Amino acid sequence: MYEILRKETLSDAVKLMVVSAPAVARKAQPGQFVIVRTDEYGERIPLTIADFDAEAGTITIILQEAGKSTLQMGRMQQGEAFATFTGPLGHPTEIACFGTVVCVGGGVGIAPVYPIARALRDAGNAVISIIGARNRELLFWEDRMRDVSDELIVCTDDGSYGRKSLVTGPLKEILEQRRHEIARIWAIGPAIMMKFVSLTTEPYGVATIVSLNTIMIDGTGMCGGCRVVLEEGAQFVCVDGPEFDGHKVDWDILLARQRFYQEEERAAIRRWEHICRLQHAAAEGG
Amino acid sequence: MPGLTQRQRMSIPRQGMPEQDPQVRSANFDEVALGFTEELAKREADRCIQCARPHCVEGCPVGVLIPEFLSALRDGDMLGAVRAMKVNNSLAAVCGRVCPQEVQCEQTCVLARKGEPVAIGRLERYVGDYELARRTCPLQRAPATGKQVAVVGSGPAGLACAVDVARQGHRVVLFESLHSAGGVLVYGIPEFRLPKSVVRGEIDYAAECLGIEVRVDHVIGRILTTQELIEEYDAVFLGTGAGLPSFLRIPGINLNGVMSANEFLTRVNLMKAYRFPEYDTPVRVGRRVAVVGAGNVAMDAARCSLRLQRLRSLSASESGDEVHVVYRRSRVEVPARAEEVHHAEQEGVIFDFLTSPVEILGDASLGVAGMRCIRMVLGEPDSSGRRRPVPVQGSEFEIDVDTVIFALGTSPNPLVFLGSPGLERTKWGTVVADEQTGRTTVRGVWAGGDVVTGAATVVSAMGAGRRAAADIVGYLQDVPETW
Ligand SMILES: Cc1cc2nc3c(=O)[nH]c(=O)nc-3n(C[C@H](O)[C@H](O)[C@H](O)COP(=O)(O)OP(=O)(O)OC[C@H]3O[C@@H](n4cnc5c(N)ncnc54)[C@H](O)[C@@H]3O)c2cc1C
Ligand SMILES: Cc1cc2nc3c(=O)[nH]c(=O)nc-3n(C[C@H](O)[C@H](O)[C@H](O)COP(=O)(O)OP(=O)(O)OC[C@H]3O[C@@H](n4cnc5c(N)ncnc54)[C@H](O)[C@@H]3O)c2cc1C
Ligand code: SF4
Ligand code: SF4
Ligand code: FES
8 A cells, every 4th residue: 555645735626645655766757657546446547757756765646636536536635545556657758968948837737747847957958848727726836847947937828827828829939939949848738738739849840749648557558548649650658658759649539539438437426426425414414 | 976886977977067047147247157066066076987097187287186186076075175186276266267178188088088078177166166265275385495586477377386486485476567466367357257256365365375475566677677676586487478469450440449358358357347437447338349359358358348238238228239259260260269159159249250350430539430341261271270361352341330349369568578688589579488497598587378478378377387486496496507
């Protein structure tokens, strides 16, 4: 069992947890992920390693409550434990001194982009970061990102904080003005964001790396459920990725595959909320 | 009964296995074969004529002491039967259920020459189940030696190796990447053929009796490399199986609703999706399912699909649900066990022989809208000796399906080799290992089971695990100069 040592609420629906997993922490590198299961009944949920501390033996995860499983995880408290916490999975980010790089984090994607930005900066790169969310409430880690960036641009879709823009707005400006400085771009966030970032950068020919969040089960290459279609054919995100060249990804298939179990997910949430209400009522009554 | 003559024994008919009715069972995931009663078991055991040179044993890849366990069984000495069984088989309740006995022990039983062989598998299951329920625990552990062995992969190969090594007093740590030990026994073979409580029972039992430490959630190659295991342990056994799925290279394979049998079966078995939403992992089967391939894996996928459809229609009164097995050769060449094909047909699975998919058709939302196939005829035999299927020009046609499951065979998962140079592999990705000893090209590393042979059987994997264990035990006693 993997104990939750600390829990922090970053926003209503975004929770940070520091989990005890010494063997995973010893090997973790930026760009990798873990697979987490709450209990005997739980799904295997992939979550990015948002931070790690080999000495303390901990992994930090950040989860956005989206479906039944993440909602349930979000309710877990310090002292409780996950049944499964497997990792580190996937290839680490290729870290080198490229020159000037841009790191784009959207929504909960700010979490996985942070250790990458930090490692890139430590490797001697000039790091420009753009973080964005739907609104101020959903934004987090501005301070951390500022610490590891030479330049930080913050935006919200609704303008409630920072610049009123999608992340692609400032990105395009940077490319227009300084195309020849920018060696590489990382973009992590919702698939639709990564798609539009890739479309934005393509005309400028700047290598754009995205970290794909497909549906997964085992996370070891055994099921093929996580496959994506690239120009060169299908690949498995869990073992061949999770990072890929954004210009080669077939985004339409990816987006469709992410939606495959939407109906079931909705049914699961309804059932779970119903059970929660019953438990709540029983607790009140007793 | 001890007093029967040989003639009397040979006149007893082979006892049938009580089974759930096909109509009933195709709408549940409970075990199909219900198991022998004590009376049936004794009657069947009475059929064995206790050959002086028992050919049945030669047909068993792990050399189960068949006449010994059968003789104890018919004398009503259950403890004796268990003890005889455990000498060479630590997974009797599993093997008794899933071994292809008709081509192994039962094929070589002398009674098979003139009539029907002793139902060795069914009796093995009976003994295994008896022991699981009572836990007399005859496995003995030698005094601790201070040596330690890492076993990677908890399928039949790894388990069999772990048991034999631990018995000799060595400390064994079993590493498994999934959250549950058992390999294909837990993620692949469905509940209705092999209840997961049986697998778990067998593993917990062996682990408890012998003090084997099982570390789940450990993907070797990531959390630790094989190289690190070599440095930390006195010996390393790789039993990581052949778990990598393959897809046909045809248009449309990445549409929604196209899955590998591994994904489908893992959702259903390991994650218990047939009990969604009680369990969180969903699985989607449509109204019309095509399973491509005709091995045991395909039969399992087809029979699971059928059950999911029927479970759904119990509440929604749907009809028109169908499950097809699409196979490019004919019935004669079907690689699945005859019993599995028979069960599948009984339950209502439809077989489309001499049919090969050429394209999966998509709809606007990138779901499956149908499958274009081509008719085949059998031509000259190929290198495997089977007649080669040849497409019939201009015979293309469409079948109406919304779910396609590929059950086309698998190859070893390369993750375990990450960061461990020197391990020689074949062009099929299997590990090069000595057939008798399991030694690989790296000193201190053994391998066996599907990772060496490619997809095979439970008991052949166990046999490989045991041969490697014997060699490991010898090696640890007196570490040789040369490898
Ligand atoms: C590599 C990776 C790791 C992940 N790890 C985790 C994890 O650890 N925990 C977790 O819970 N989930 C994780 N996810 C899941 C996933 O990120 C979230 O479910 C998803 O981001 C939804 O977030 P959101 O609702 O905050 O997005 P939104 O708030 O809807 O959008 C976030 C940002 O995306 C941009 N955006 C949205 N639409 C567009 C568009 N059309 N064009 C341009 N920009 C757009 C906006 O600028 C906005 O600022 C991961 C995803 C990835 C890619
Ligand atoms: C659906 C299906 C039905 C079958 N039906 C039958 C049948 O009826 N009868 C029969 O005899 N045979 C059957 N087989 C074949 C049989 O199950 C296999 O031949 C047998 O399980 C092989 O055993 P193994 O120990 O070599 O590998 P596996 O059972 O595959 O076990 C390997 C284990 O290693 C783990 N692993 C892999 N990589 C790593 C890693 N890097 N780190 C840690 N762990 C790792 C895997 O998760 C797995 O648990 C069937 C197979 C399938 C798929
Ligand atoms: S292990 Fe399998 S092959 Fe061997 S005796 Fe038992 S059923 Fe027969
Ligand atoms: S060959 Fe058949 S009859 Fe002879 S000992 Fe074996 S099981 Fe009994
Ligand atoms: S999650 Fe199963 S292969 Fe990637």
